[in-house]
Amino acid sequence: xxxxxxxxxxxxxxxxxxxxxxxxxxxxxxxxxxxxxxxxxxxxxxxxxxxxxxxxxxxxxxxxxxxxxxxxxxxxxxxxxxxxxxxxxxxxxxxxxxxxxxxxxxxxxxxxxxxxxxxxxxxxxxxxxxxxxxxxxxxxxxxxxxxxxxxxxxxxxxxxxxxxxxxxxxxxxxxx
Ligand SMILES: Nc1ncnc2c1ncn2[C@@H]1O[C@H](COP(=O)(O)OP(=O)(O)O)[C@@H](O)[C@H]1O
Numbered sequence: 302x303x304x305x306x307x308x309x310x311x312x313x314x315x316x317x318x319x320x321x322x323x324x325x326x327x328x329x330x331x332x333x334x335x336x337x338x339x340x341x342x343x344x345x346x347x348x349x350x351x352x353x354x355x356x357x358x359x360x361x362x363x364x365x366x367x368x369x370x371x372x373x374x375x376x377x378x379x380x381x382x383x384x385x386x387x388x389x390x391x392x393x394x395x396x397x398x399x400x401x402x403x404x405x406x407x408x409x410x411x412x413x414x415x416x417x418x419x420x421x422x423x424x425x426x427x428x429x430x431x432x433x434x435x436x437x438x439x440x441x442x443x444x445x446x447x448x449x450x451x452x453x454x455x456x457x458x459x460x461x462x463x464x465x466x467x468x469x470x471x472x473x474x475x476x477x
Contacts, residue, residue, distance in 0.1 A: 303374060304460055305382035307430060308393030309421040311404040311414075313444045313452055315339075317393070318378040320453035326460075333460075336370060338379030345369070356413060376456075383430040390430050390438055391459050392468070393452065396445040397422045397476040422476040424469075431468050439468040 306314050322335045342348045348366050349359035383390050397418035404414035440459045444452050458464040
């Protein structure tokens with residue numbers, strides 16, 4: 302099973318999936334394997350085309366990444382995760398005001414934090430994910446009032462088939 306965990310930067314993808322990493326999933330010793338895609342992109346020059354100095358980020362080469370991850374299995378975590386083949390897509394959400402605070406606390410420039418908060422309010426990643434995968438494969442999780450372990454529990458429920466698909470359950474347009 303391929304579960305893409307996507308969402309605007311700062312929604313808590315890395316924090317939640319780190320809690321699932323290595324966790325036993327069956328009695329045979331199988332564990333959740335997690336690909337932290339942004340770390341992979343940073344560690345391999347073949348997976349990006351240029352450095353965006355204004356944003357302090359790398360421009361990812363989606364085709365090269367698709368080749369590299371190949372027939373992946375487990376959890377793929379990144380704000381780009383919904384650009385790859387997957388069986389289920391989890392979209393983490395966070396109230397834009399809080400998202401902006403989280404990103405500034407993480408050390409992002411204020412302009413970047415603001416840009417991401419606006420993108421979150423506009424449902425940019427959710428819309429991209431719905432367009433590619435259809436609403437029936439999307440699982441939206443609001444992390445606004447959830448600790449990372451509760452978010453990890455919700456992702457586990459998606460993997461285990463204990464959660465119904467959902468999209469469009471939050472409305473952050475008040476931020477705009
Ligand atoms: N559920 C949460 N509640 C509060 N703060 C969180 C939560 N998840 C993550 N954070 C904090 O927000 C920041 C961004 O989290 P991170 O997991 O790196 O997000 P992402 O991988 O989506 O960019 C980090 O500083 C992290 O400690």
